[in-house]
Amino acid sequence: MRLAIHQFGYNDDNYGVLLHHAESGETALVDAGDAAAAKAALAESGWQLTQIWITHHHGDHTAGLAALADDGVEVFGPAGINGVGHVLEGGDSFAFAGRAVEVISTPGHTLAMLNYHLPSEKLVFTGDTLFAMGCGRLFEGDAPMMWHSLGKLIALADDTVVYCGHEYTAANASFALSVDPQNEALLRRAEAVAELRAAGQPTVPTLMALEKATNPFLRAADPAIRAFLGMQGAGDAEVFAEIRRRKDSF
Ligand code: FE
């Protein structure tokens, strides 16, 4: 039986996700930035929380943790966060509803950043590492570190469904077009995103194949982007760093 997935918004642009397995009754919440929003989503679905998976320490991903983590709720996450009972590192895995959840360490936005991959479901939760057409700002890590982290996500199967922490897609599309203006897939996607947002619809989740085709932060090796930046001879990490630098001041 497939997992049921319920994505909900909170704050201005955050997303939380509930995962539910009907047979076992297990329910996981990815990130706990807003207890009231998560509780409302749980009430609406009628699901009872059994696990919380935290991606990173920022308040918009953790502020609701104390209010959500009742007895019987197992909390997984990186080191250094109050309320995380199961401290994880990259390469670890744990079970949810009989499925393996594989932990991928993706430092860059923060040093302790975990992404959660369910290979059997072709699902990945990327927190603030990979966004639709974007990537997280480098608050704690540097560009080579983030490029290495993104490489771990690039290695995932093309048909992997990607859930991320924020609805930043429309702004990311504008930036993507500024460095990759001739990319037909990007042009089409920017239009589709504008239509979704005009209709009040989320643009998340996305698909790994679509990110590889349109997300400039995954495309540092792309000849057209390199030519546009005049960086044909540079290393991929240098090209990534230049794209990230441009986005910071876009
Ligand atoms: Fe963050």
Ligand code: ZN
């Ligand atoms: Zn965030």
